[in-house]
Amino acid sequence: MLRIALLMLFRDRAKYVMLVGGLTFCSLLMTQQTSVFCGIMLWTTATVRNIDAKVWVFDAKVEQVNEVIPLREIEVTRVRSVPGVEWAVPLYLGIEQARLGDGSFQNVQLTGLDTATFVGRPMEILKGRVEDLRLPDAVIIDQVGVEKYRKKGIKIDIGTSFEINDKRAEVVAICHENRSFLAQPYVFTTYDRALQFAKPQRKMLSCVLVEPKPGVSPQELAARISRVPGLRAFARDDLFWTTVRWYIKNTGIPISFGTVVIMGMIVGIAIAGQTFYLFILDNLRYLAALKAMGARMPILTAMVFLQSFSVGFVGFGIGVGLTTLFGLKVLKLETPPFFMPWQVPVAVAVIIMLICSFSALVGLRQIAKLEPAVVFK
Amino acid sequence: MSHPITASENSVAVRVEKVVKTFPNGDTPTYALRDVSFTALAGQLTMIVGPSGCGKTTLLSVICGTMQTDSGRIEVFGQDIGGMSDAEVTAFRSRNVGFIFQQFNLIPTLTLAENASIPLILQGWPSRKAEEKAAAVLTELGLGTRIRSFPRQLSGGQQQRVAIARALVHDPRLIICDEPTASLDAKTGHHALELLKESACRPDRCVIVVTHDSRIFSFADWIAEMEDGRVVKSCPAAEYRHA
Numbered sequence: 001m002l003r004i005a006l007l008m009l010f011r012d013r014a015k016y017v018m019l020v021g022g023l024t025f026c027s028l029l030m031t032q033q034t035s036v037f038c039g040i041m042l043w044t045t046a047t048v049r050n051i052d053a054k055v056w057v058f059d060a061k062v063e064q065v066n067e068v069i070p071l072r073e074i075e076v077t078r079v080r081s082v083p084g085v086e087w088a089v090p091l092y093l094g095i096e097q098a099r100l101g102d103g104s105f106q107n108v109q110l111t112g113l114d115t116a117t118f119v120g121r122p123m124e125i126l127k128g129r130v131e132d133l134r135l136p137d138a139v140i141i142d143q144v145g146v147e148k149y150r151k152k153g154i155k156i157d158i159g160t161s162f163e164i165n166d167k168r169a170e171v172v173a174i175c176h177e178n179r180s181f182l183a184q185p186y187v188f189t190t191y192d193r194a195l196q197f198a199k200p201q202r203k204m205l206s207c208v209l210v211e212p213k214p215g216v217s218p219q220e221l222a223a224r225i226s227r228v229p230g231l232r233a234f235a236r237d238d239l240f241w242t243t244v245r246w247y248i249k250n251t252g253i254p255i256s257f258g259t260v261v262i263m264g265m266i267v268g269i270a271i272a273g274q275t276f277y278l279f280i281l282d283n284l285r286y287l288a289a290l291k292a293m294g295a296r297m298p299i300l301t302a303m304v305f306l307q308s309f310s311v312g313f314v315g316f317g318i319g320v321g322l323t324t325l326f327g328l329k330v331l332k333l334e335t336p337p338f339f340m341p342w343q344v345p346v347a348v349a350v351i352i353m354l355i356c357s358f359s360a361l362v363g364l365r366q367i368a369k370l371e372p373a374v375v376f377k
Numbered sequence: 378m379s380h381p382i383t384a385s386e387n388s389v390a391v392r393v394e395k396v397v398k399t400f401p402n403g404d405t406p407t408y409a410l411r412d413v414s415f416t417a418l419a420g421q422l423t424m425i426v427g428p429s430g431c432g433k434t435t436l437l438s439v440i441c442g443t444m445q446t447d448s449g450r451i452e453v454f455g456q457d458i459g460g461m462s463d464a465e466v467t468a469f470r471s472r473n474v475g476f477i478f479q480q481f482n483l484i485p486t487l488t489l490a491e492n493a494s495i496p497l498i499l500q501g502w503p504s505r506k507a508e509e510k511a512a513a514v515l516t517e518l519g520l521g522t523r524i525r526s527f528p529r530q531l532s533g534g535q536q537q538r539v540a541i542a543r544a545l546v547h548d549p550r551l552i553i554c555d556e557p558t559a560s561l562d563a564k565t566g567h568h569a570l571e572l573l574k575e576s577a578c579r580p581d582r583c584v585i586v587v588t589h590d591s592r593i594f595s596f597a598d599w600i601a602e603m604e605d606g607r608v609v610k611s612c613p614a615a616e617y618r619h620a
Contacts, residue, residue: 003504004487004495011486289482292443294471294499296464372443375478376434376555 001295005303008283009310015279016311019272023315023352024322026268030261030348031323031340037257038344039337041244046178047093048240050186051111051120053209054218057088057225057233062207064246065239066181068093070203075231079208082225084216089114092194093206095184099163100154108145108187109180110164112194119209122188128158128173133190137161139169142177145185164197179337265351272315273359276308280363284370292372300367304360312356319352320345389452390551390583391417391440396449398435409435411606413449419550420580422573422596424614425587427603433587434555436603440585441474441553442466454550454583471499475544477573479556481536483528489515489539490524496547507546514542518572534565541573552577554586558593570596594618 009016042049047065048056057079059069079088092112099105113120113133121130122140132138146156161170164187177186189197195204210233212221218235225233234242248254280287287300323340330338393415399406409432417423425433438444439451442458451458454473458466475496483492493511498504512524518538528536537557544552557573558566570586570593577584586597594600597614610617 001498004484004491004498007491008484008486283484285480286482286484289476289478290495290499291467292441292470292476293496294467294474296467299499373438375476375482376438376443 001290001299001303002306005306006310008286009279009307012279012282015275015282018275019279019311020315020318022271022275023268023312023355024318026264026272026355027316027319027348027352028322029264029267029319030351031320031344032326033257033260033264034344034348035323035327035338035340037253038341039339040181040253041247042339043179043181043183043337044247045240045243046180047109047111048236048243050123050177051091051209052123053091053120054212054236055210055222055225055233056236056239057208057210057231058206060226060230060232062232064243066243067246068206070201071205071207071231072203073205075205076208078228079210079225079231079233082221082228084213084221084224086211086213087117088208088210089117089119090191090205091120091207091209092191092198092204094194094198095182096164096187096197096199098169098187099166100149100152101160101162102152102154104152104154106145106148107182107184108141108164109184110194110197111186111188112191112198113188114209115190115192118190122173122175122177122186124176126174126176128171130173132172133188135170135172137168137170137193138172138189139164139193140173140175140188141171142175142186144177144179144183145187146174148183148185165199167197169197265355268352268355269358272311272355273362276311276356276359277362277366279307280304280366284366285375287367288370288372288375291367291370292375297368301364304364304367305357308356308360308363309353312352316349316352320348388419389416390419390454391415391423391585392450392452393436393440394450394452396436396439396451397447398432398439398444399447408606410439410446410449413603413606413608415601415608415611417583417585418599419454419583420578421598422578422584422586423599423601424594424597425585425601425603426589426591426594428589431603432606433589433603437553437555437585437587441476441551442470471496472547473550475547475549475552475577477537477540477544477552477554477557479559481528481540481560483536483539483543485528488525488527489520489531489542492528492539493542493546496543496549500547511542511546514546515539518542518576532565533561534568537561537565537569538572541569541576545577550582552582552584554584554588556588556590557586558588558590563592566590566593 059071062069076088076090094110095107096110097105098108118130149156158171161168212218222233222235225231327338327340393413396410396413398410399408427433439446490508490511493515494507497507515524520538574596600614600617601608602610
């Protein structure tokens with residue numbers, strides 16, 4: 001009878017297309033919007049992901065990675081004195097103004113790496129060498145910056161010079177980094193040179209990057225460092241999630257995307273539920289005939305759920321497929337954010353199947369109430 | 378509960394004894410069947426006739442177990458339908474009863490072979506085998522070239538033939554027909570009854586037809602006339618027509 005159920009569904013083209021269309025739209029809306037939301041959240045954590053350090057130490061009032069309160073230089077030494085620290089190096093993070101050859105300005109995310117070790121160096125160098133950072137005025141710029149300037153008609157390559165806060169900088173390498181929330185190009189240089197580029201303040205150290213000794217977990221070490229007055233330390237993963245949570249709590253981003261996702265669910269429930277209910281109503285006399293001919297309720301239930309889950313599965317597949325195509329296109333452009341972790345399609349699949357179950361149950365209510373004798377009326 | 382049903386020619390196939398069926402209607406229930414007693418013999422085509430609202434269809438419904446009675450006893454080929462659970466009655470219907478509905482109730486999105494194979498599939502036959510047998514029955518009924526057609530592509534008479542094929546495909550002992558000519562013109566209705574009589578009537582099978590179409594009374598072996606929820610006359614068809 002399950003084959004019969006599928007034939008009844010697939011051959012009722014108009015309703016089948018309507019059902020699949022509704023669930024595709026619902027699935028597309030939920031998957032795409034959630035993926036864009038995840039993409040934005042990923043952008044907010046670009047600095048954590050771009051700089052490879054197990055423990056990050058900030059001022060005690062810092063709540064997330066993009067909010068830096070400068071520390072005194074002496075804090076590096078204080079951190080080094082905490083038991084369990086293998087090594088600790090300073091890091092400068094700041095948004096500075098770069099002026100190009102044609103006089104135009106562009107904000108850049110300046111990152112000053114420990115001069116001796118280059119801890120936190122770019123993970124992927126596309127052109128040039130990290131070691132050349134030791135050359136005078138040397139900086140490494142990321143591909144986002146190169147692309148931004150290219151769109152303005154300015155070619156940036158090794159040897160190109162520009163100014164950061166009126167001080168000369170020369171590109172010695174081009175790297176690929178994760179894009180930041182504000183889409184400002186990452187510019188890497190040494191810590192000492194970064195302090196020269198940056199506007200002088202009483203305190204200049206942004207944070208301290210720490211490696212735990214073998215056998216000491218990053219979380220454990222972060223807890224120890226946080227006990228030092230005036231400091232707050234995060235293990236890398238904790239800093240990632242703390243930053244994501246901060247943006248969820250303190251910005252309107254989740255409400256905006258959540259509204260669209262809920263609308264997608266409502267549209268799905270409304271279209272799929274109503275159409276499936278109509279499909280059941282249209283077939284009610286045939287289902288009554290089947291009941292009269294000896295189809296028991298478990299068989300009819302299985303038929304209805306199979307029909308419902310079939311449209312759900314197809315609608316979900318097409319919706320997620322379209323989202324994936326959108327994602328591939330977007331990832332090539334690298335302009336809108338897009339990140340679809342496996343949890344997103346799984347969650348959407350569960351929601352779609354719940355919508356289908358709801359639709360099936362509404363239809364089954366009608367069938368359960370149905371007296372087989374109605375076929376004689 | 379299920380044991381082989383045996384029947385010989387002219388043995389009692391359906392026995393209805395003192396059946397009462399009411400429908401709630403405010404404080405006073407409406408009587409659809411009032412103390413109805415009735416028998417139908419195997420090997421015969423029995424017609425239940427009477428005006429609209431006299432209880433014909435209700436009697437048909439309680440005979441095939443799609444409706445519960447308030448009191449009385451119904452036996453079909455010796456089995457007490459009233460003493461069975463819902464699941465047992467459903468299983469009994471699936472094995473032993475073939476239905477021909479007034480509106481045919483052919484599923485419009487299924488081909489003729491698929492429609493006619495449903496009773497076999499309900500008994501657990503594999504789809505392919507069931508459709509092969511359904512196609513053979515359809516061929517016997519003159520629809521061999523249309524087995525892949527859909528009901529909407531057929532005339533009313535042809536659809537009735539598919540309904541007959543569906544009723545016969547699993548070789549049931551009891552065939553129930555509800556107003557089989559109501560949706561057909563006189564000539565087509567006549568042909569449908571001829572076909573039903575030829576193909577369905579066998580010594581070990583009972584055919585019960587509910588109708589108010591007096592033009593087809595000639596096909597009956599036995600006629601039971603109902604009026605106001607009672608069987609007022611039950612006699613051989615020849616005697617009924619003569620009277």
